[in-house]
Amino acid sequence: MVSTLPPKERVRESFERAAASYDAAAVLQRQVCDDLLANFDLSSEPDSIVDAGCGTGYGSQLLRSRWPDAQLTAVDFAPAMLTLARHDAHCCLAADIEALPCRDESFAVWWSSLTVQWCDTNRAFAEAWRVLRPGGRLAVSTLGPETFGELREAFAGIDRYRHTLTFTEPAAIEEALSRAGFTDILWQRRTVCLHYPDLKSLLRAVKDIGAHSVGDGARAGLFGRLAWQRVQAAYERHRTAAGLPARYDVILAYAARKK
Numbered sequence: 556m557v558s559t560l561p562p563k564e565r566v567r568e569s570f571e572r573a574a575a576s577y578d579a580a581a582v583l584q585r586q587v588c589d590d591l592l593a594n595f596d597l598s599s600e601p602d603s604i605v606d607a608g609c610g611t612g613y614g615s616q617l618l619r620s621r622w623p624d625a626q627l628t629a630v631d632f633a634p635a636m637l638t639l640a641r642h643d644a645h646c647c648l649a650a651d652i653e654a655l656p657c658r659d660e661s662f663a664v665w666w667s668s669l670t671v672q673w674c675d676t677n678r679a680f681a682e683a684w685r686v687l688r689p690g691g692r693l694a695v696s697t698l699g700p701e702t703f704g705e706l707r708e709a710f711a712g713i714d715r716y717r718h719t720l721t722f723t724e725p726a727a728i729e730e731a732l733s734r735a736g737f738t739d740i741l742w743q744r745r746t747v748c749l750h751y752p753d754l755k756s757l758l759r760a761v762k763d764i765g766a767h768s769v770g771d772g773a774r775a776g777l778f779g780r781l782a783w784q785r786v787q788a789a790y791e792r793h794r795t796a797a798g799l800p801a802r803y804d805v806i807l808a809y810a811a812r813k814k
């Protein structure tokens with residue numbers, strides 16, 4: 556099967572460059588971390604947690620406040636992100652979450668917010684299962700196919716590039732978790748809409764979190780003036796009193812490693 560994922564090195568470089576601008580733009584990312592934690596139903600206190608794809612550490616900070624006695628390991632393949640997350644974690648690993656440099660059965664909780672959409676989910680979940688202990692729990696958030704629907708529509712017919720990632724249906728996430736060996740899988744889906752004054756600000760916000768490297772070499776900056784005006788006009792059709800909407804199809808999933 557041909558991968559629809561962008562080249563990993565390009566993704567890593569985008570996040571590396573975005574570390575300094577990330578926090579100011581990460582409105583959705585903070586909201587999703589809050590929701591992922593609020594719905595994470597754990598019956599016992601975990602003693603060890605891995606934050607897989609920690610970014611600048613917002614999730615790590617939340618996990619640390621909720622379970623202050625747990626050993627927290629933050630992992631990200633962009634060292635500049637990891638540097639900012641450093642004060643929230645006991646251990647920081649600059650590594651790929653598809654190939655964690657951790658022993659089998661190291662953690663009680665594997666947590667990952669808005670990162671697996673950049674990964675081969677089969678590999679990431681197989682690694683999650685491997686590093687979790689029997690009885691361990693997984694909490695993951697990702698984005699579904701309705702994400703950036705307006706943006707895709709505005710670009711449709713303008714060029715043949717892909718302007719957004721190919722996002723995965725919740726059923727496929729559930730299947731990948733099950734294939735990795737997870738049980739007790741529960742997922743929820745919700746739409747979050749953010750609003751921007753114009754298309755430039757919307758694309759700037761995506762770039763500021765490092766999420767603009769989507770794979771086909773498309774660059775809004777290489778657009779001709781006419782094409783850009785057509786995209787803007789197409790997007791303007793979605794304008795509401797709150798501004799230009801960007802839709803995020805947020806998926807939260809929880810699972811257990813039984814044995």
Ligand SMILES: C[S@@+](CC[C@H](N)C(=O)[O-])C[C@H]1O[C@@H](n2cnc3c(N)ncnc32)[C@H](O)[C@@H]1O
Nearest residue numbers: 570584608609610631632633651652668670673
């Ligand atoms: C959108 S950010 C989310 C960060 C954080 N979890 C949050 O919610 O704010 C995605 C992060 O995942 C990291 N990332 C993406 N793919 C990764 C991989 N295969 N291995 C490790 N980190 C990865 C990026 O460097 C980036 O910091």
